[in-house]
Amino acid sequence: MTDLETAPATLRLTVGQAVVKFLGQQYSERDGLRCKFFAGCFGIFGHGNVAGLGQALLQAELDEPGVLPYHQGRNEQAMVHIAVGYARQKDRLQTFAITASVGPGAANMLTGAALATVNRIPVLLLPADIFATRIASPVLQELEQPYSCDISVNDAFRPLSRFFDRVWRPEQLPAALLGAMRVLTDPAETGTATVCLPEDVQAEAFDWPAELFAERVWRISRPVPEPEVIRAAADLIRSARRPMIVAGGGVTYAEANEELRSFVEATGIPIGETQAGKGSLPYDHPLNTGAIGATGTPAANRIAAGADVILGIGTRYSDFTTASRTAFANPDVRFVNINVAGLDAVKLAGLPVIADAKRALPALQEALAGYRTQDEYRQLATSLAAEWDARVVASHSNGFGARTGLLAQSEVLGAVEAVMDPRDVVVCAAGSLPGDLHGMWRTRDRKGYHVEYGFSCMGYEIPGGIGIAMAAPDRDVFVTVGDGSYLMMPTELVTAVQEGIKIIVVLFQNHGYASIGALSESLGAQRYGTKYRFRSPESGRLDGDVLPVDLAANAASLGVTVYRAKTLPELREALAKAKVSSTVVLVHVDTDPYEQSPAGNGWWDVPVAEVSTIDSTNVARAEYDKLKLARRPYLSPATAAESATTSDHPYIEGKKP
Numbered sequence: 174m175t176d177l178e179t180a181p182a183t184l185r186l187t188v189g190q191a192v193v194k195f196l197g198q199q200y201s202e203r204d205g206l207r208c209k210f211f212a213g214c215f216g217i218f219g220h221g222n223v224a225g226l227g228q229a230l231l232q233a234e235l236d237e238p239g240v241l242p243y244h245q246g247r248n249e250q251a252m253v254h255i256a257v258g259y260a261r262q263k264d265r266l267q268t269f270a271i272t273a274s275v276g277p278g279a280a281n282m283l284t285g286a287a288l289a290t291v292n293r294i295p296v297l298l299l300p301a302d303i304f305a306t307r308i309a310s311p312v313l314q315e316l317e318q319p320y321s322c323d324i325s326v327n328d329a330f331r332p333l334s335r336f337f338d339r340v341w342r343p344e345q346l347p348a349a350l351l352g353a354m355r356v357l358t359d360p361a362e363t364g365t366a367t368v369c370l371p372e373d374v375q376a377e378a379f380d381w382p383a384e385l386f387a388e389r390v391w392r393i394s395r396p397v398p399e400p401e402v403i404r405a406a407a408d409l410i411r412s413a414r415r416p417m418i419v420a421g422g423g424v425t426y427a428e429a430n431e432e433l434r435s436f437v438e439a440t441g442i443p444i445g446e447t448q449a450g451k452g453s454l455p456y457d458h459p460l461n462t463g464a465i466g467a468t469g470t471p472a473a474n475r476i477a478a479g480a481d482v483i484l485g486i487g488t489r490y491s492d493f494t495t496a497s498r499t500a501f502a503n504p505d506v507r508f509v510n511i512n513v514a515g516l517d518a519v520k521l522a523g524l525p526v527i528a529d530a531k532r533a534l535p536a537l538q539e540a541l542a543g544y545r546t547q548d549e550y551r552q553l554a555t556s557l558a559a560e561w562d563a564r565v566v567a568s569h570s571n572g573f574g575a576r577t578g579l580l581a582q583s584e585v586l587g588a589v590e591a592v593m594d595p596r597d598v599v600v601c602a603a604g605s606l607p608g609d610l611h612g613m614w615r616t617r618d619r620k621g622y623h624v625e626y627g628f629s630c631m632g633y634e635i636p637g638g639i640g641i642a643m644a645a646p647d648r649d650v651f652v653t654v655g656d657g658s659y660l661m662m663p664t665e666l667v668t669a670v671q672e673g674i675k676i677i678v679v680l681f682q683n684h685g686y687a688s689i690g691a692l693s694e695s696l697g698a699q700r701y702g703t704k705y706r707f708r709s710p711e712s713g714r715l716d717g718d719v720l721p722v723d724l725a726a727n728a729a730s731l732g733v734t735v736y737r738a739k740t741l742p743e744l745r746e747a748l749a750k751a752k753v754s755s756t757v758v759l760v761h762v763d764t765d766p767y768e769q770s771p772a773g774n775g776w777w778d779v780p781v782a783e784v785s786t787i788d789s790t791n792v793a794r795a796e797y798d799k800l801k802l803a804r805r806p807y808l809s810p811a812t813a814a815e816s817a818t819t820s821d822h823p824y825i826e827g828k829k830p
């Protein structure tokens with residue numbers, strides 16, 4: 174044998190070409206189903222990536238079409254949102270890579286990076302970086318720091334990423350890519366993975382071991398619960414008279430909806446849903462009390478207030494879920510938390526069941542054999558939910574718009590819901606709509622509700638909707654967006670038009686921030702800075718006439734089909750046309766910023782100025798001082814209450830064996 178025959182096979186490629194080739198070979202697998210992990214790569218090119226990753230994507234498109242399809246975006250932040258929308262709709266089994274140029278292109282992705290990490294959604298960011306050789310420093314757009322030469326704008330990704338690396342030399346690339354893949358495909362760790370690629374390194378050639386480009390399958394794990402922990406959790410739940418489930422995003426990401434249904438029907442424990450958990454069960458399941466927390470329904474919040482054991486499943490327990498730690502008012506309340514992430518499982522001093530929901534729920538159901546809540550408790554949950562549903566339905570056509578000339582938000586939502594098929598997806602992220610949707614949307618399908626509320630990022634709506642539509646071409650995607658959020662990021666409408674990705678945008682024009690306006694008013698800050706108004710020559714303040722913006726014309730100028738609606742019949746007609754259209758559609762509807770939708774009684778802790786020269790602020794502070802007394806620390810260890818095995822349990826039929 175000659176040396177040549179024994180030498181390991183290598184491929185001579187640039188770093189950019191190696192990245193593209195590697196990404197095209199990554200697969201995820203769960204429950205025996207395998208799919209490409211990267212559906213493609215979004216990118217905006219500048220000097221930092223045009224000749225590196227840009228050249229590599231071109232070469233791949235010509236030589237191996239389809240291996241990593243390239244898509245053009247308008248704004249780097251929005252490209253990350255598209256990836257998040259896509260990955261969430263795909264239950265985190267697939268995502269996109271995103272390449273951006275050095276400096277501002279990279280920095281524009283920071284918001285998206287944080288959003289993905291907060292929401293626990295996998296995205297791979299490939300920001301270009303400053304020259305590794307420093308040969309021409311400072312290059313255009315380089316951030317200089319007097320104390321160090323190895324800092325760039327990209328270091329700002331470190332706290333926003335679950336994995337961060339910078340490839341100063343080609344030899345470092347395999348470890349960086351494999352490290353990123355491990356984190357992206359770990360359900361407990363997933364979020365943003367950032368691999369920074371200096372612009373000179375991207376173009377540099379290297380002899381890569383051929384096996385770097387072998388097909389690689391990443392198993393998305395389903396950690397099983399420890400039997401001892403399941404026994405302890407079952408003991409705690411058996412001690413409960415009024416248990417409640419808080420269903421979070423983890424239920425659906427684990428595709429555990431049927432296991433949840435079975436568990437709920439066997440044990441008779443009612444559920445409340447978080448924003449990410451909405452759709453865990455259909456809205457009309459008799460034991461689904463709907464949204465819980467600050468934007469929760471009176472039904473869920475009443476059950477939560479009396480609950481003695483909370484079983485949290487796949488929830489981060491954000492302040493909206495706990496109503497800023499006031500929702501669970503029973504002094505003896507204890508928590509059991511099923512979660513793949515230890516970080517979440519231990520929250521509220523809960524008994525941590527660190528496991529996948531699809532594995533843990535059947536185990537817990539078996540351990541709870543014979544346990545069932547009492548009829549009257551279940552009936553209470555069902556009747557409270559039905560009462561709320563009647564209020565929601567009434568708000569859909571309460572005649573408000575016909576009386577005042579401006580539609581109420583609830584009327585618009587009713588019309589949107591009516592035109593949608595059960596599997597269609599409603600999308601939102603910020604403003605007054607997420608609260609209304611959380612409480613009032615009647616979700617019929619596990620993937621039919623998509624409100625980004627981990628980061629609640631204005632501007633997510635349209636790009637997020639595009640990602641969802643790419644992930645689910647068999648569903649219509651209805652993006653609900655306020656005028657403020659629309660103005661933040663209408664740019665990706667161009668991307669949707671370019672790619673022929675149908676989304677239906679319903680734009681709620683109320684000339685400013687109705688949500689923050691109402692919040693401001695309730696906190697004694699008089700809606701300051703929340704209306705879009707001219708600066709008045711008389712007062713010198715922003716309280717003049719309504720601004721003459723025409724967002725319908727704006728959307729039309731981007732190539733979108735636009736309908737305008739002012740009345741309910743006009744709106745219904747526009748939505749019906751949008752539903753059957755094959756193009757990108759925007760329905761522009763004028764709504765009243767002051768009309769409040771029906772709501773529950775959840776509190777949200779937003780501190781009010783403790784001293785002030787303004788009367789309204791002082792009144793609000795006095796109210797705040799009262800309300801904050803309801804906050805609870807939730808620190809009691811999660812052991813079964815002493816009385817549990819002996820005392821009378823009016824709501825429980827089965828007792829601990």
Ligand SMILES: Cc1ncc(C[n+]2csc(CCOP(=O)(O)OP(=O)(O)O)c2C)c(N)n1
Binds near residue numbers: 632685
């Ligand atoms: C990027 C970003 N900036 C600021 C906020 C704070 N914020 C939350 S809602 C909102 C106003 C949203 O206005 P609009 O989209 O018109 O919805 P409306 O409140 O009128 O329903 C603001 C400024 C945010 N969530 N995201």
Ligand SMILES: [Mg+2]
Binds near residue numbers: 682683686687
């Ligand atoms: Mg608005």
